[in-house]
Amino acid sequence: MADLGCSSGPNTLLLISEIIEAIDEKCIQLNHNTPPEFQIFLNDLPSNDYNTIFSSLPAFYEQLTKEKGENFGPCFITGAPGSFYGRLFPSNSIDFFHSTNSLNWLSQVPSIVESNRGNIYLARTTPPSVLKAYLEQYKKDFSLFISLRSKEITPGGRMVLTILGRRNEDPFGKASYFLDLLSMSLNHLVSKVCLVLRLLIEEEKVDSFNMPYYIPSRKELEGIISAEASFSVDRLEIFDANWDASNDDDEIKESFISGQKMAKYVRSVLESMLAEHFGDAIIDVLFNNYTEDISNHLSKEEGFEHESNCVAAVIGLKSDDVFVSGTLEHLGHVVEVHPHGQVPVATVVVEALKSQEESY
Ligand SMILES: C[S@@+](CC[C@H](N)C(=O)[O-])C[C@H]1O[C@@H](n2cnc3c(N)ncnc32)[C@H](O)[C@@H]1O
Incomplete structure (x- = not known):
């Protein structure tokens, strides 16, 4: 199996252990006496910190043996650096993406061609030509991604993807409001420039920074999948996803704590990109402002409306057999019964996760 865009941090191996656990549970249920061997490819861009992942593998294997016993697996984890917008694996080689x-x-x-003035992503003031360019790029990229994976996946294999999505067709909707707030924090730095900080950010720097990011709607995803035609949508579901990744509604009502968490999350993802464009010097000030801007926003009544309108899209695809989906804890919603006699690994995973979720 392969995890695409695995990053390097606690979540990387957490996901792998969840999948292994799910397969193990299913094997026990099905009375499969021989535990499966696992070959797991961790993919991200070549600049990802693979050394950190690799150095945590001995402890991971040891823990697995401790929990599951000497006869479990074995499990072989390998790095697969490269862009998922190119071929990563040989044909017919991956059971589960x-x-x-x-x-x-x-x-x-x-x-x-036109400037997206004052914005780093799509916003109400974005010119229609910029909106069109973003949508075209997303269509091209997602379509290419599906087509590449269709070559690499084994017959009967499955693919489960989590994608931050929009609940409706409004391209400037609430799902991207956290990026509107980041534009606002950057623009504060532009305006404070004149008053206090002397040229900290030039206005053109903000105008020329456009994030290579897109938050699709359900209709857009379905349209791309159907036009690409390797797969058909089996199932697509949308789930709420709190800004600060908390499941605790009381906790998110603490606007400052929630603002801090969200700012840290966005910083961990965007810091290097922002530093490259704006320079290292602004990063601390920017994210202090951003924490404040998010917290202020959340302290207003409608702030939490924005937060709860951030969603993850869950899609189930099948061709002769592919599949896309939403957050890990919701994988259980995407269940595909494979038409061939054997139960493929991914179906095992998804069914096991489903039974886990049902017992919550
Ligand atoms: C927000 S992180 C998600 C990390 C992890 N999957 C998680 O959920 O915690 C997005 C990851 O996608 C990776 N990524 C972005 N574009 C990519 C590409 N074209 N090919 C492979 N990885 C990519 C980034 O490097 C980053 O590690």
């Missing part, structure tokens, strides 16, 4: 929060990233900044 997974990806969380990575397929919103475009292969490049869309080709924009």
